[in-house]
Amino acid sequence: xxxxxxxxxxxxxxxxxxxxxALLLLAGGALAVxxxxxxxxxxxxxxxxxxxARDMSTHHRQAVTMAGLxxxxxxxxxxxxxxxxxxxxxxxxxxxxxxxxxxxxxxxNTTATQMAWMSGQxxxxxxxxxxxxxxxxxELDELRALSGPELDVRFLQLMIRHHMGGVPMAEYAVExxxxxxxxxxxxxxxxxxxxxxxxMEQLLRDRDGSVLPRP
Amino acid sequence: xxxxxxxxxxxxxxxxxxxxxxxxxxxxxxxxxxxxAKSDGxxxxxxxxxxxxxxxxxxxxxETPADPASTPVAEPAAAKPVLSKPAASKSAPSNATAAKAxxxxxxxxxxxxxxxxxxxxxxxxxxxxxxxxxAAPRSRGRKPPPVVLAKPKPWGWIAAALAVVVFAVAxxxxxxxxxxxxxxxxxxxxxxxxxxKSFVSQQHTAANVDYPESPPFGGEHDQAWANCSGTVYPIQxxxxxxxxxxxxxxxxxxxxxxxxxxxxxxxxxxxxxxxxMLMSPYAGLESPISLQAWGNQLVVDSPDDPRIEQFIxxxxxxxxxxxxxxxxxxxxxxxADPIPEESPGAPDPSAPASxxxxxxTDPAATTDPAATTAP
Numbered sequence: 045x046x047x048x049x050x051x052x053x054x055x056x057x058x059x060x061x062x063x064x065x066a067l068l069l070l071a072g073g074a075l076a077v078x079x080x081x082x083x084x085x086x087x088x089x090x091x092x093x094x095x096x097a098r099d100m101s102t103h104h105r106q107a108v109t110m111a112g113l114x115x116x117x118x119x120x121x122x123x124x125x126x127x128x129x130x131x132x133x134x135x136x137x138x139x140x141x142x143x144x145x146x147x148x149x150x151x152x153n154t155t156a157t158q159m160a161w162m163s164g165q166x167x168x169x170x171x172x173x174x175x176x177x178x179x180x181x182x183e184l185d186e187l188r189a190l191s192g193p194e195l196d197v198r199f200l201q202l203m204i205r206h207h208m209g210g211v212p213m214a215e216y217a218v219e220x221x222x223x224x225x226x227x228x229x230x231x232x233x234x235x236x237x238x239x240x241x242x243x244m245e246q247l248l249r250d251r252d253g254s255v256l257p258r259p
Numbered sequence: 260x261x262x263x264x265x266x267x268x269x270x271x272x273x274x275x276x277x278x279x280x281x282x283x284x285x286x287x288x289x290x291x292x293x294x295x296a297k298s299d300g301x302x303x304x305x306x307x308x309x310x311x312x313x314x315x316x317x318x319x320x321x322e323t324p325a326d327p328a329s330t331p332v333a334e335p336a337a338a339k340p341v342l343s344k345p346a347a348s349k350s351a352p353s354n355a356t357a358a359k360a361x362x363x364x365x366x367x368x369x370x371x372x373x374x375x376x377x378x379x380x381x382x383x384x385x386x387x388x389x390x391x392x393x394a395a396p397r398s399r400g401r402k403p404p405p406v407v408l409a410k411p412k413p414w415g416w417i418a419a420a421l422a423v424v425v426f427a428v429a430x431x432x433x434x435x436x437x438x439x440x441x442x443x444x445x446x447x448x449x450x451x452x453x454x455x456k457s458f459v460s461q462q463h464t465a466a467n468v469d470y471p472e473s474p475p476f477g478g479e480h481d482q483a484w485a486n487c488s489g490t491v492y493p494i495q496x497x498x499x500x501x502x503x504x505x506x507x508x509x510x511x512x513x514x515x516x517x518x519x520x521x522x523x524x525x526x527x528x529x530x531x532x533x534x535x536m537l538m539s540p541y542a543g544l545e546s547p548i549s550l551q552a553w554g555n556q557l558v559v560d561s562p563d564d565p566r567i568e569q570f571i572x573x574x575x576x577x578x579x580x581x582x583x584x585x586x587x588x589x590x591x592x593x594x595a596d597p598i599p600e601e602s603p604g605a606p607d608p609s610a611p612a613s614x615x616x617x618x619x620t621d622p623a624a625t626t627d628p629a630a631t632t633a634p
Contacts (some may be wrong), residue, residue: 054415061419068427075431121592125483129586136585229584235461236583243463243482 086148086223093226094150095161096217097141100233102158103175103210104134104141107203110179113187114199122247123196126240130203133236140229162216177209177259197253204244207237209259447555447573447580450566454556461506461582468499474513474541475502476551484586485537486594487511491527492539497598504537505553508581509588510571513541513549522547525562535576535588553582 087093111131118124145152158175174180179187179202190198210233217230245255443449458477468479475498484503485496501511512526518540526548530536541549550557550567552574557566574580 057415057419060416061423064420065423065427068423072427072431076434122482125590125592128589129484132587132589133583133585136587140585225578228579232582232584239461239463246463 087150087221087226089150090161091222092161092217092220093223094145094148095156095159096213096221096226096230097145098153099158099161099175100210100213100217100230101138101141101152103178103206103213104138106178107131107134107206107210108138110184110187110199110202110206114195117191118196118199119192120196123199126244126247127199130240137229137233144223144225159213162213175209176212177206179206193251197248197251200244200248200251200253201256204241204248205256205259207241207244211237445573445577445579447570447577450557450569450573452557452566453570454558456554456556458554458582463503464499468502470498470502472556473543473545474498474511474549474551474556476505476511476556477554478502480506483593484588484590485597486590487535487537487588489531489533490537490594491530492537492597494539494597495541495600496537496539497600500593500598501537501539501551504588505551506582507535507586507588508553508576508584509535509537510575511551512536512538513544513551514538515544515547516540516542518547522562529567529571536571537588552577553580555580 108131111127111134115124115127115131118127142152158173183202187195187198187202214230214233214237218227218234221227221230248255447453447455456472456477460479462479463482464479465481468475470478479499480502481497481499482503483500484507485492485500487504487507487509495516505511512530514523514526518526526538530538544558546558546560548559548562548564548567550559550570552570555570555574557570559567576584578584
């Protein structure tokens with residue numbers, strides 16, 4: 045009936061409704077964040093998560109190389125099975141870690157200094173530029189040249205050292221990674237490799253081999 | 260939701276701010292002081308609309324008193340307009356800023372009650388004195404209609420606010436339900452009757468292990484895992500090898516040797532062709548069927564129990580439960596030559612199992628041998 049007032053009120057209604065809608069959306073968004081719905085935050089380039097995913101992939105791949113080599117050429121069923129276990133498990137885990145990097149839209153490999161994500165750790169052997177526990181190219185050549193019981197013993201020695209070198213990297217990720225899925229896999233690696241070191245040491249003793257110095 | 264937010268915040272005016280806002284609700288909560296939402300706040304707007312509708316007049320009256328602290332002059336002005344228009348018009352011009360504040364309050368608070376106030380308010384904003392003079396006459400003539408207008412307008416507010424609220428609740432609720440449903444499938448905690456235990460040791464051992472659970476579902480184990488790529492064993496396999504399969508993320512189905520053949524077939528259909536599944540008879544089970552994953556066990560009576568598929572869905576290769584995530588189930592040597600369970604630790608070795616048929620009913624006797632060979 046009354047033109048001006050009615051339109052004024054309508055305008056107000058529209059404004060207030062719009063404000064209310066906006067505020068409710070904000071509240072909904074806040075609720076979603078609180079409950080973790082659709083959280084899309086992913087690790088960034090310099091994160092522990094990304095560094096761990098890359099360097100542990102590299103570390104794992106050398107284990108896959110050594111294990112594949114020995115699984116092909118050992119004639120000891122226990123060693124063959126152990127080598128297959130390490131090869132298949134770590135290959136699978138490399139796939140997980142590279143999958144994360146792709147999902148995070150980060151490069152799978154970089155030229156960044158290895159182990160830089162582990163701040164405060166005397167991680168790298170700067171002379172060999174190898175991560176802890178890694179076998180040198182010469183050691184890999186030596187492994188390729190061996191056969192029989194000597195191959196088994198050398199493999200156990202190198203793999204024990206390799207596993208021991210990887211554990212502190214995984215422990216650091218358990219402590220410092222921001223992503224749950226990374227911390228979980230890192231914990232898995234700590235547990236599995238620690239247990240495997242013990243069983244490999246037993247296998248080594250059974251074959252009269254001596255354990256190499258710690259990495 | 261409406262109640263909570265209405266009580267929480269109803270800022271009355273721009274100037275008053277939070278203090279006043281908090282004060283008002285306490286004082287006039289019943290009336291639900293309909294504040295102007297602009298300045299304040301987040302959830303105020305909607306609630307205001309809903310609550311204030313009915314007793315607009317009262318609200319207006321109450322609100323104004325509450326505000327006085329910040330806008331002393333405005334209060335009387337605002338209060339008066341409801342009762343007598345002339346008073347309002349006079350006060351408005353005198354207090355330029357104050358008038359605006361009170362005016363907006365009145366208008367926003369739906370002072371549907373203060374119809375006159377609302378009409379006056381509109382014009383005054385742009386041009387102070389002129390508008391007021393015009394407003395006064397208009398309001399006089401329109402006294403009766405305002406009452407009618409006041410009621411319908413609040414309904415518009417309510418409808419708008421309700422629409423927004425319903426939409427928001429529906430959208431948020433849908434998202435929450437979806438997220439929960441997805442999470443529920445992977446959550447073993449939703450499985451009724453599930454037994455869990457935390458195993459620290461993943462050590463390998465060549466020796467026989469005296470497991471406290473039967474069948475075992477974690478702990479030390481043999482270096483060799485039982486092949487678990489959808490493998491149905493006709494014999495009771497060695498615990499130490501089966502536990503290693505669990506470490507790799509497999510689900511191990513065990514059944515009492517006297518389980519009827521059709522039931523065994525049903526169980527086998529959950530295993531054959533599925534990765535990270537293995538199945539074997541197990542003598543002396545406390546119930547006909549038992550499922551094991553690392554650290555988890557479920558005992559059921561029937562292969563039709565829906566919890567079986569729940570268990571498999573939640574725990575097979577579970578990324579949160581598998582100790583050695585990524586490990587394989589392939590072990591051709593064990594598949595070709597499965598190691599039978601012979602440990603003295605088992606209460607009922609193979610001997611009782613073989614005597615079972617004779618002891619049990621005829622159907623069981625006939626089906627039992629078949630169960631061990633058929634799969």
